[in-house]
């Protein structure tokens with residue numbers, strides 16, 4: 001049995017960026033605002049996370065506060081882990097950027113693209129017990145990382161009570177899937193960690 005991974009937050013600007021670590025094998029969940037590599041590196045440093053130990057970066061979805069630094073991480077040697085439902089969303093990122101955002105466009109080359117079914121084996125290779133699940137609702141390309149201890153990284157998956165009528169069905173289905181697979185503690189991209197109970 002792999003040890004339970006540790007979780008630290010290297011976030012800033014009201015956004016949580018989570019580092020999941022199995023000893024010195026780490027994964028970054030959500031990848032910064034564009035143009036903020038300096039802040040991100042300072043936070044990683046302060047939390048004792050060497051860039052060279054980050055085995056993958058995963059964006060819960062391709063919105064600017066979640067994947068803004070993905071190409072810069074790739075350039076620094078951290079592969080971008082992309083799920084099958086996310087590939088088409090990557091080129092759309094640049095549509096929302098202004099020149100002053102200093103966004104470095106994410107290229108499709110060098111990305112590690114996998115299916116959801118392949119995620120458990122890939123995570124096991126870096127010592128992390130868990131899987132990545134398809135959890136649309138906030139956006140079609142939204143995914144969640146669920147660890148075997150019940151910790152789940154949900155990005156912007158809308159709390160059920162706040163879902164609008166139009167996305168309510170997808171949001172409810174995503175929360176139901178997470179609960180069925182054993183999710184207990186929610187690590188969202190914005191706001192505090194919370195229990196899944198009463199969600």
Ligand SMILES: [Zn+2]
Nearest residue numbers: 061063138156
């Ligand atoms: Zn979003």
